[in-house]
Amino acid sequence: MPLHIAVDLVFFTGRKGGSESYVRGMFPAMAAAHDDLRFVGIGNRELAENPPDWFPGEIVPLPVSGENRVTWALAEAFAVAVQARRIKADLLHCPSNFGPSVRLLPTLVSILDVLPIKHPEWVPGGRARGVQLLSRATARAATRIHTISEASADDIVKLLGRPRSDIDMIYLGADPVDLPPRAERTGRPYVLAGGNRMPHKNHARLLEAWTLIPEVERPRLVVTGSHGDDPLTPLVRQLGLEDDVELRGWVTAEELAGLYEGASAFAFPTLFEGFGLPVVEAMVRGCPVIGSDLPVLREVGGDDMVYVDPYDTRSIADAVRRVVSDPALRESLSAAGLKCATRFTWQRTADAHAEVYREMVRNR
Incomplete structure (x- = not known):
C-alpha cells in the first residue's frame, strides 16, 4: 500500500536559494526511484496557480501568499498540519526550517541551520x-x-534541545546540468560569488578583499x-570597483551552471552555513572553490578546496590571487572537487529520505 506524504511548500517562491534547491533537486529523484510513495504539496496561492514541473504530485493551496513572510510562517505553524490531516496524509514533511507548533500527525521537519538562534544579529528586519x-x-x-550536516546536528542538540537520536543527518546533493560544450575561455578571467545579501554571506569583506589585489592581477x-536593486551597489561604487565587479542578480540554474563552468574559481567567504x-554545486561543474575555514565546510569540502579566514580580507585576497594565477593548482582543485562531489547526489538524498519516511510511518 502506498504511503501518502504531504509536503509543506507554503514557503516556496522560486527565489529563496538553498531550501528551494533542496526540494527541486530531491523530489524528482524521489519520484523516479520510490513508487511506493505518493506526494501532495501544500502550497501558497502563487504555487497552486503555477504548479512546478519538478514536484511529483498535486498542489493543495492555502489562502496565503509566499511573498508574505508573516502569513506563510503562521500557516506553517498551524494550517499546514490541519490540511495534511484533512487530506489523510500518513506523514507531513516540512523541508524549510519551520513546521507545526502542535503535532497532529507524524511530522519530519528539515532544520537546515540554526542561524536565527545562534546569530540573531544577522536576522534582518527585527524578526529575530x-x-x-x-x-x-x-x-x-x-x-x-x-538536518544537513553533522555540524548542524550538533547545533540543534545544543541550541534546540533535541537529543541526537531524534535527528536524521542527510546531506544535500547537486547534479550536473546539461549544457552545450564549453567554449574556450577568452578575455579577462572572473571569479564567481553568490548568495543572498544577508550579513553572514560576507560580501562586504569579499569586495574589500578585491581592492587588495593589484589591478594588473585583479580578475x-x-x-x-x-533581487531588484542590489544593496551591494553603493559599496562597489565607494570602493571604486565599478570596472571590476558585476552584480548579476538572480540567475536560472542553467545560467548559474554556465557561470561555474566559465569561472576561474568560486569564492565563498561565508561566516555561517x-x-x-x-560548494558542491561549484565542484560538480569542475570549478575550483575558495571557501571559509569553518567546520561545516571542512566536513563537506575536505581537502579539496582552498580555505581562508573569512574575517581577514588579506587572507581572502591572497587565496584568490594564488588560485587565479596558477593553472596547475586550478586543474588539481577542479579534479579533486569533481571527485568530492560524487559523495553528494540528489538520488542519495532522496533514498535516505525515503527510508526515514517509511520508518516514521512504521513507528507512528
Missing part, C-alpha cells in the same frame, strides 16, 4: 525574536528532525543572488 519562537516551537513539536568578480550547497 519571532523567528526564534517559531524555531523552538517547531523543534518541540516535530516527530523527527532532519573580475561576478556576484549572483540578489548549515551545509554549504554552493
